[in-house]
Amino acid sequence: SQQGEEDPQALSIQEGENATMNCSYKTSINNLQWYRQNSGRGLVHLILIRSNEREKHSGRLRVTLDTSKKSSSLLITASRAADTASYFCATETGGFKTIFGAGTRLFVKA
Amino acid sequence: EPEVTQTPSHQVTQMGQEVILRCVPISNHLYFYWYRQILGQKVEFLVSFYNNEISEKSEIFDDQFSVERPDGSNFTLKIRSTKLEDSAMYFCASTGNTEAFFGQGTRLTVV
Numbered sequence: 001s002q003q004g005e006e007d008p009q010a011l012s013i014q015e016g017e018n019a020t021m022n023c024s025y026k027t028s029i030n031n032l033q034w035y036r037q038n039s040g041r042g043l044v045h046l047i048l049i050r051s052n053e054r055e056k057h058s059g060r061l062r063v064t065l066d067t068s069k070k071s072s073s074l075l076i077t078a079s080r081a082a083d084t085a086s087y088f089c090a091t092e093t094g095g096f097k098t099i100f101g102a103g104t105r106l107f108v109k110a
Numbered sequence: 111e112p113e114v115t116q117t118p119s120h121q122v123t124q125m126g127q128e129v130i131l132r133c134v135p136i137s138n139h140l141y142f143y144w145y146r147q148i149l150g151q152k153v154e155f156l157v158s159f160y161n162n163e164i165s166e167k168s169e170i171f172d173d174q175f176s177v178e179r180p181d182g183s184n185f186t187l188k189i190r191s192t193k194l195e196d197s198a199m200y201f202c203a204s205t206g207n208t209e210a211f212f213g214q215g216t217r218l219t220v221v
Contacts, residue, residue, distance in 0.1 A: 033209055042214035043153070043201060088153065090210075097166055098143070098203070098210050100153040 004089050004101030012107045019076040021104040023089030024069075032065055033098070034074045035088045043088070046074075081110040112136045116202050116213035123192055123220055131187040131216045133202030142185045143203040143210065144177065146170065153201065159185065192220045 007022045023032070034046040049056045049065045049072065056063050062075040076083055086103045093099070115134045123129050135142050144156040157167040159177055174196075176188045185204075189196055197220045203210040 031209070035212075040149075040199075040217075043212040045209055045211070048209045090153075092210075097155060097158055099155060100145075102152045 004091050004099055006087070006089055006101045006104040008104060009102070010105045010107070012109065013079055015079060015081055015108055015110050017079055019079050019083070019106055019108070021074045021087050021089075021106070023072045023074070023101055025072075025089075025091045025101075026070065027091075027093055029067075029091045029093055031092050032063075032072050033090045033092070034061075034063060034072075035090060035100075037086045037088065037103070038084075039086075046087075076106075079106075079108045081108050084108045112211070114202055114204055114211050114213035116200075116216050118216060119214065120217045121219070123218070125194060125220055126191055128188065128190050129192055129218060131189070131200050131202075131218070133185045133187070133204075133213055134183050135185055135202065135204030136206070136211055137183070139204035139206045139211070141165075141205045142177075142179070143205075144187045145201040145203065145212075147199040147201065147215075148195075149198070156187075156200075189218075192218075194220050196220050 004025050031050045033048045036044045047058050047063050049063050060077045065072045086105050088100050088103045090098045090100045117132045142159040145153050147153045155168050157171045158165045178186050199215040201215045202213045
């Protein structure tokens, strides 16, 4: 069983639509982060939400965290073709170790 | 903005050779990490390093791997006797007490 699991595995939408990706995890966390990765490239940190926070915004990104359900969601509003990438949730438990989920591949069609 | 830098960006090596991947973490960070991502797969934790010693390692991090902080700025991952299945992106990360900052990765190709 995995610590972080994203849902869906792949998502294809039209430009301008909103994209919602979900992440579930199994153990208690200190914080949860979302990363973006363009194909074959490095990881770009998008947003961090701490275990005592419920929602955070950053530009077109909105992240929610429900610790009772051990789940998080990433919403990208008004998507653009440039948002096409893989999105990973990553949880930090004790010891500052970050564990990644398998990711959601987002494809935004122009 | 401070960043984690990794060199080289791409390394090609013959099977059986040793490689050293280099990382310069953010200067005031205390925790350092190596992660691996096989093409098309998830990012996997390899090892964490704190206070000049390994604090945690995964099952992947066997005797073939070692890490070192040879001076005050560099953090290296050595892979001995490389195998084809070691081909992957290797990411270094460091953290102070907030989120981890990742480098751009080194793509290792074992031929």
